[in-house]
Amino acid sequence: MSGERSRSLDPESIPRHFDAEAAEERWDARWQQDGTYHYDPSRPREETFVVDTPPPTASGSLHLGHIFSYTHTDILVRYQRMRGRNIFYPMGWDDNGLPTERRVQNYYHVRCDPGRHYEEGLRLEPASAKQRKERPRQVSRANFIELCDLVTKEDEKAFKSLWTRLGLSVDWRQEYATIDDHCRRVAQLSFRDLWEKGHAYTVHAPTLWDVDFQCAIAQAEVEDREKGGAYHDVEFGVEGSDRGFVISTTRPELLPACVGVTAHPDDERYRDLFGKRAVTPLFHVPVPIFPSEKADPEKGTGILMVCTFGDATDVQWWREEGLALRQLVGRDGRLAAVRFGADGYESLKPDEANRRYGELAGKSVAAARTAVVEQLRQAEGSATGNGPPLRAEPRPIQHAVKFYEKGDRPLEFVPTRQWFVRLLDQKEALLRKGREIEWHPAHMEKRYADWTEGLAFDWGISRQRYFGVPIPVWYPLDADGRPDFDAPIVAAADVLPVDPVDAVPPGYEEAQRDQPGGFRADPDVFDTWFTSSMTPQIASHWALDPERHATLFPADVRPQGQDIIRTWAFYTIAKALLHEDVIPWKHVAVSGWILDPDRKKMSKSKGNVITPMPLLEQYTADGVRYWAGSARLGVDTAIDEKVFKVGKRLVTKIFNASKFVLSQTAERHPIASELDRAFVAELRRLVEQATKSFEAFDHAHALMETESFFWSRFTDTYLELVKARARDDDPAAAPDRGSAVAALRLGLDVQLRLLAPFLPYVTEEVWSWLLAEETGHASVHRAPWPDAESLAHVEPPAGDESFAAAVAALAAINKAKADAEVGMGREVESLTLRATPRSLANLEPVLADVLAAGRCLEHALEPDDGCEEGTFAVENPTFAEKR
């Protein structure tokens, strides 16, 4: 050896405490400036790792759930980056949809009128109190979208600053918003492709309808809510007979919309009625009585009325039995004005029917219900002539009612014209694709499969909203001005994105808009999922840049929450299937829920949302990331401040231990002492385990193993054991000292790399002190992930047990000091170590380090076969006086 000394850190140059907030700001700026997280488009697909980042709802509130799942993704990404992968990690903003619409309507006091044309240069100020009292200003869809853009830009800033503070290693050059031109183009191209392939169709049919938003809803947006209701027992008559029967209904207001009556074919009570006609009370409408397997003899009275439309089964019966259509509930949720006795509204007593219905028309569903019940109660003479048609007072029940997930009133089935994507004929293919994808945890695939198997409707993709991607379609109008829905004009690929309200279809002129013989624009927009189901293709520039698409699609991983498996994951898989018959990504990583300390799911409606910034300030970004990183994928996790605290403690410990290790200096010598070689062997096992865990998408396990090693194998043990040797000034001890300093530094280097994906700030901070220069890797986040190979230059230890023996012997000495209630720094004048001969043999090559760490002056060894293998007992210790 040349006598050259290792470079070292002047501990005086390092602040006493780690200023995390300053470090976060400094490193965020530095990473941006250096392009540390930039994607390199020149590298091939095999070296690239593509993340299909969830675009957060820009107008949504920030809460801890965001931190949780996005941190999981970032940890995985940072690991892959250190493995040498070229990371494609974009960020999108999901800004179209209802939440933004509502905010913009309030903020500017405007309403969107899709029939209007774009006003160039329209600039609005936030509405004043005076303006709010006036009628809202009507603006075109394009202007409305501009306003939405303005508002969401602010929300995006808030998210971006949170993501930056949290240390997400996103490439901010790859940013998109689901309403921007590029996303609109991709969504409309998607529609074109589906139309050309025959997967998209338009039809006028009963559809799930929200009466407040006056908008169609897809199956995936429906949720059940337990609501109070009541069974109303209502007597019906039988045509040409003095018989009657009683049905039980929870929706008496639909009585005037009754178009049939059904019971189970085997039900003895009603068998003789099949084929006859029932007569409804109050309205005296004769309706067919037919048998149906779907009627449950156990429910209610076993016989029930079929209305247009009370529920999904009514829609089915209506189709299968060819029943009449009496659509009373309108798009606004109020009963329409109709006349009984007129075409399609047969009644045996039209005058009475119209008198009664006149009291209902124009009423909301709820108000009509009250009114009908009163009529049923008051009406004279039931069919059988014994009392009013309401045979008993309503019996309250609790039952599930379908709601739009963002809605306030129950959904209705209303016949409207909508666009659909055929999915029912794709179930098998969808299930196959689901099985091709690797789900983490694996059981999440079952959720997807369950949903897919339970699919009851095709995907309704048109929405009667404004802030969304317009459906790029016009309809030709015939000589009477009626649209031909069977021959839609779909905009050509090269004019996209297009708003058909402003653009004119080929072969027409603007003057022909809405004129007989002219054309009419489709005023609707796509379901927001229609766009967000394209996030992998949005990033890869599908259908626009084949070369980029080939490099970035399919993606490697889709991180997401379990609540949107049936929407985002499902629709994304469907789109990739329908467009290119491929899977959109190889892996899905599903994060669990955040639960509040009472184990309730955190949600805005429960009011138990925790905002992340105060936690970041109190526990540092690394501390918060530690909390997220310690939770496995798919496992629901309670918010527990203890865990944040532990994370912060780990950050502090890393800071202090690094300061110590890097300030040691010695002549350069190879790692040759037994304890040092034994430590490196332990380190090597850790590297193998952590790598294996990461490869299995188990970041939490990798963190646990690394953290546990750091405390119990490094700072509490190895570091204490070599401390004295690392500072030994005796020239004869130079090789041993050099070995110690080299091993300490290697140990720190490796552990910093293993912890870097979890704790990017503190690891980068201490890395920058010395290791950046020594290793030639300016950022620990671009340094290679350690592997067994990188530790192969250190000779394996002579014995497998020497490290464990050293740790156990030191623990025994520590315990002797604790028992004697003296400090760990106290010198031991003499002691006897008793252990099995084998344990003593294991201890022999590392004994000097143990005695130095225990500050033992005189010692004796006592072989004893009676001892437990691997343990040491300290006997007759005598302690020096306190210095």
Place this chain on the structure above:
RNA sequence: AGGCACGUAGCUCAGUGGCUAGAGCGCCGCCUUGACACGGCGGAGGUCGGCGGUUCGAGCCCGCCCGUGCCUACCA
């Protein structure tokens, strides 16, 4: 009602059929040590939800039950 997951120390969680079931926090006691008192050392703390089965051996596998969460179904 069906499905999936979970149930381990006071709390939060590890645990690959194989020694006496682990960690951290919290609790108790002790220690100013030279990287760190934002620290260290030691200790107490368990019927692994219950019952049965398979096995030489079960926290782990199988069956039933109880509890929790979620998904799906349930609107007459």
